[in-house]
Amino acid sequence: MQPVFFLKILGIPLFSYTTLILASIVLALVIAQRNARREGFSSTWVLEAFALMVPLALLSGRVFQWILSAEYYRKRPEQWLNFGDGGLSFVGVALGGLAGLWLWSRRRRVAWSRAADAAALPITLVACGAWLGAFMRGSQYGSPADNLIALELHDLYGVVDLRWPTQLLAAVWCAMLGLGLLMMQERSKDSTHVRTILFLSLYSMGMFILDFTRGDPSIYILGFRPTQWLYLVIILLIAVNLGRKYVYALTKSTKITRI
Numbered sequence: 720m721q722p723v724f725f726l727k728i729l730g731i732p733l734f735s736y737t738t739l740i741l742a743s744i745v746l747a748l749v750i751a752q753r754n755a756r757r758e759g760f761s762s763t764w765v766l767e768a769f770a771l772m773v774p775l776a777l778l779s780g781r782v783f784q785w786i787l788s789a790e791y792y793r794k795r796p797e798q799w800l801n802f803g804d805g806g807l808s809f810v811g812v813a814l815g816g817l818a819g820l821w822l823w824s825r826r827r828r829v830a831w832s833r834a835a836d837a838a839a840l841p842i843t844l845v846a847c848g849a850w851l852g853a854f855m856r857g858s859q860y861g862s863p864a865d866n867l868i869a870l871e872l873h874d875l876y877g878v879v880d881l882r883w884p885t886q887l888l889a890a891v892w893c894a895m896l897g898l899g900l901l902m903m904q905e906r907s908k909d910s911t912h913v914r915t916i917l918f919l920s921l922y923s924m925g926m927f928i929l930d931f932t933r934g935d936p937s938i939y940i941l942g943f944r945p946t947q948w949l950y951l952v953i954i955l956l957i958a959v960n961l962g963r964k965y966v967y968a969l970t971k972s973t974k975i976t977r978i
Contacts, residue, residue, distance in 0.1 A: 735855035743848020744773065747841035754837045754904075764827060768834070772819035779815025783808030787937060787945060809849055809859075809926075810946050816842060832915065839914040840900045846922070847893035854886035861885035862934030875935065883932035892925045920957050923950040 748769055755765045787808055820838055824831040853859045860874040861883030872882045900914055927950040930943075937944045943951075 736852035739848045739852035739855065743845045746848075747844045750844060751838065751841045754840065760837070768820060768823040768838075771823050772816045775819040776812045776816035779818070780808050780812035783811025783814075809846065810949055812849065813842065813846070835915040839918040840897060840904065843893055843897040843900060843918060847890050847897060850886050850890035850893060854890065858935065859886055860934055861932050864932070882934065885929055885932045888932070889926065889929055892929070893922070896921055916957055916961070919953055923953045926950055
């Protein structure tokens with residue numbers, strides 16, 4: 720169940736989910752083109768990167784959605800290829816997009832960390848648009864709740880109840896991250912790896928917490944959703960990477976002091 724925007728292309732109605740995703744991708748492309756000049760990339764390179772990232776992101780997002788919602792799609796086989804009506808795993812979208820970015824960086828012989836740093840803000844915008852689309856569609860819906868921020872919202876099946884506004888909270892979180900990244904970008908003209916690390920770590924932490932408020936069906940492993948385990952892995956990898964850099968810097972500083 721979802722409202723339809725008053726927009727048709729070649730007689731095909733674009734649902735709110737699809738419209739918001741496409742709008743966020745276009746906005747992300749505009750921002751990426753702007754960042755390209757800052758990073759020394761050509762506009763052609765940005766288009767090449769998007770040509771790899773977008774298809775892989777959509778495909779990976781759909782495959783992850785099939786896996787995480789296997790029971791739903793088993794009962795509704797007609798929904799398997801229904802991209803236009805939503806049904807994308809945000810984790811799968813992010814992983815597919817990052818994989819496309821890695822392939823592009825390999826092809827162009829650009830450090831992946833540098834490319835990811837430039838893509839951090841555009842990816843945040845797409846994530847914000849995706850969560851707003853999920854809110855309009857009723858997917859990734861919140862569990863029933865009775866608190867100060869609970870809203871009367873419908874789920875994927877059209878059932879209206881007082882729920883956690885999980886999708887809106889996630890969209891606000893992404894918007895806050897995007898604003899923070901934009902402020903960092905304007906203050907620092909150099910490309911450090913801080914923006915990528917900041918986005919991945921804070922996004923994963925926020926989504927890990929918000930997953931406790933979700934009410935859509937999922938399998939659980941030791942009390943956590945698969946997405947929560949993936950967020951924990953991302954946080955752990957970032958912590959290990961930062962720890963290695965700290966130890967290396969500390970060791971290097973000690974050697975210089977001895978000399």
